[in-house]
Amino acid sequence: MTGPDVPAALHATDLGFRYRARGDWALRDCGFTVPRGSITALVGRNGAGKSTLLHLAGGLLRPTHGEIRVLDTAPDTAAARTRVALLTQDRPLYPRFTVADTLRMGGKLNSAWDHPVAERVVREGGTALTARVGELSPGQRTRVSLALALGKRPELLLLDEPLADLDPVVRAEIMATLMAEAADREVSIVLSSHVLPDLEQTCDRVVLLRAGRVELSEDTDALREGHTLVTGHIDGEPSLREHAVVHRRTHGRQLTALVRPRGPLGGDWHVERPGLEEILLGHLRSGAESTKEAA
Template sequence: MTAILEMIDVGKRYRRNWALQDCTLSIPKGRVVGLVGPNGAGKTTLLDLAVGMLRPTAGQVRVFGHAPRSPHVRARLGYVAQDKPLYRNFTVAETLKLGRRLNPGWDQESAEERLQRVGVPLEKRVGHLSGGQRAQVALALALGRRPELLLLDEPVVDLDPLARQEFMRALMSEVEMSGLGVVLSSHVVSELDQLCDHLVLLSASRVQLAGDIEPLLDAHRLLQGPRENSPKIGPHTVISSSHTDRQTTLLVRLNGPLLDPAWQALPVGLEQLVLAYMSQNSGPATRLALADGGTS
């Protein structure tokens, strides 16, 4: 399966502190990827490495099989940074004109149509737009390049719920029409549940989990049974545990069939899975081989 973004043992260090360590992942073409993790986990660093804004301290980064700064890559990438840097004194129309001048293959018609569809006035200055409107302009600029891979760093973090919904709707409309690959960084898992089909989970500057979401969920179960100080669950790996006076609840990674009738096995939701792995905030990355060829 073709990898659109690949990292092999990648690390990024600032002086004595590692923002990212031992990062190995392979994202297949055509996926909508949720890049999740707590603040400070290394999400922005990973995206900046992918677009070539940073160079890795260790390891290799490949986008479309090339180094991120390669001319084979630049025209095929779109990026929306968290702070959405735009010229506030420019009108929206002037902003699109700048995009046209800077980007070969620029699609002016679709950029204007996209902004008109979401009600962003082209004659208005960027500094007078609402936060949601500025986010839509940043998205239109990124998509006007006609990228094959779009990277977004917490693009809706400062938006109200309606603006967030409108942004996500516009993004998914583009994905459905063009088959665009997307890596979307967020620490709000509930926003990604209906949006993404692939997950990369960062915690403590390391990749803790990665792969297509459905196989990841199928590989885990929530087990409930009588309260035990040292529960015995055979070959399965306990990811997290909680207890009441009478009941023990375990989230486990399956390593075979569930044979003990004392345990009730329940399916795991995406948010449950992410929170369980985020609670393991130290130690080496968990590497989970999946039947569809994904790895973590």
């Protein structure tokens, strides 16, 4: 649910960011709202601007123009830093520290530190507190990083590709931990991910970036209800012209299309309700084809 009366965890207005060294825009004219209490997936192809957006929300970068606010305050303020946690792709940890040392450091750096929560997140992954960080598996290091973020007791948790280097079992465990935190502590979560199947049952909102611009910012239920997957003979394609065809593919004389209907569908089509993964893939593929045509 969004609207003027719904508190925002993250809000952007005409947001843009330009890297001075390269001179190109990583983000341009971005506007969206993430409501508090939601788990939002930030989706896009490589180079779409996902990491830049999360770094702006985490206060590591400042906008070139426009505005971004977290929990109704600027991201680079002391108030925001105590309420927002950002887990970046590089997961900065000291390899010579033990896990226990790392958690103690988290306690010294954060005034509202919740040591039992941080330790529980680590222990749920079967990681010994005496183990050195540099000897941990990628999944265990992700758990330690997540423990540091959750031990901070954030109101907004920003995660940049937290699942990228994890096997399916560990991914499921991490997502279960995130869902539990969102439910039990009402933590708002924004996570970027290329692992689309894991988003189907966990995220209730999607922000999709294409070439630095926001293409979609919708509730997942609205996305599912607003898209239709049709299959039929290619001769029926003219009946789709009055609708928004997100992506189409053909196999011989058979056409399959992901459509946002603008009214009743004419023609002789087999109609299905697509899942979230298929909807997102359709938009991402459409974006790739548009880029090729422009080039």
